[in-house]
Amino acid sequence: MLSEAQVQMVQDSFTKVAPIADTAASIFYDRLFTIAPEVKPMFANADMAEQGKKLMTTIGIAVKGLTNLEKIVPTVQNLGVKHLDYGVKKEHFSIVGEALLFTLEKGLGDDWNDELKEAWATTYQILADTMIDAMEKATAEKAAGKGFMEKIKDFLGLGEKA
Ligand code: HEM
Numbered sequence: 001m002l003s004e005a006q007v008q009m010v011q012d013s014f015t016k017v018a019p020i021a022d023t024a025a026s027i028f029y030d031r032l033f034t035i036a037p038e039v040k041p042m043f044a045n046a047d048m049a050e051q052g053k054k055l056m057t058t059i060g061i062a063v064k065g066l067t068n069l070e071k072i073v074p075t076v077q078n079l080g081v082k083h084l085d086y087g088v089k090k091e092h093f094s095i096v097g098e099a100l101l102f103t104l105e106k107g108l109g110d111d112w113n114d115e116l117k118e119a120w121a122t123t124y125q126i127l128a129d130t131m132i133d134a135m136e137k138a139t140a141e142k143a144a145g146k147g148f149m150e151k152i153k154d155f156l157g158l159g160e161k162a
Pocket residue numbers: 039042043044045046047051054055058059079082083086088089092093094096124127128131
């Protein structure tokens with residue numbers, strides 16, 4: 001959970017990062033691909049400048065939405081499900097979180113401190129947990145759906161090994 005003071009802190013600091021969004025996005029991806037080169041192929045089809053803009057816009061929307069979290073939850077859940085198609089796994093979230101905190105530290109310079117780090121880490125965790133929950137749920141539903149279809153096929157005698 002975020003306190004009101006933490007929400008304020010995160011929102012204020014983001015207004016300082018927003019004007020340098022392009023720089024921040026490039027710091028972010030440089031850092032991400034340095035600490036986790038294995039995720040690079042996932043972005044093979046992405047226009048990185050465009051991707052960077054989307055990332056910053058989304059973080060901006062999320063940061064704005066912190067005062068009214070319930071409102072942004074469905075959007076964040078949908079974003080999570082989309083990430084399944086990109087091949088993103090649960091374990092990638094901590095790496096992305098690290099790259100994000102690194103980016104904020106570099107982008108904010110003297111304004112960065114432990115308190116702000118804690119507030120941003122919690123913010124990211126809330127987003128990541130919401131996305132991961134939705135991804136797990138979608139995966140489970142897909143598996144259940146597949147099981148159901150297999151049962152129907154078996155029932156109709158259409159199964160591969162009936
Ligand atoms: C809170 C965490 C995250 C946020 C807010 C976020 C945000 C976004 C957004 C807004 C998009 C664009 C979706 C669209 O085009 O409709 C996107 C795409 C993508 N994200 Fe994330 N993301 C997060 C975590 C991750 C993680 C952990 C990974 C794993 C490395 C990842 C990898 C990707 C990839 C591969 C794409 C698609 C690139 C493309 O081909 O266009 N994201 N993300």
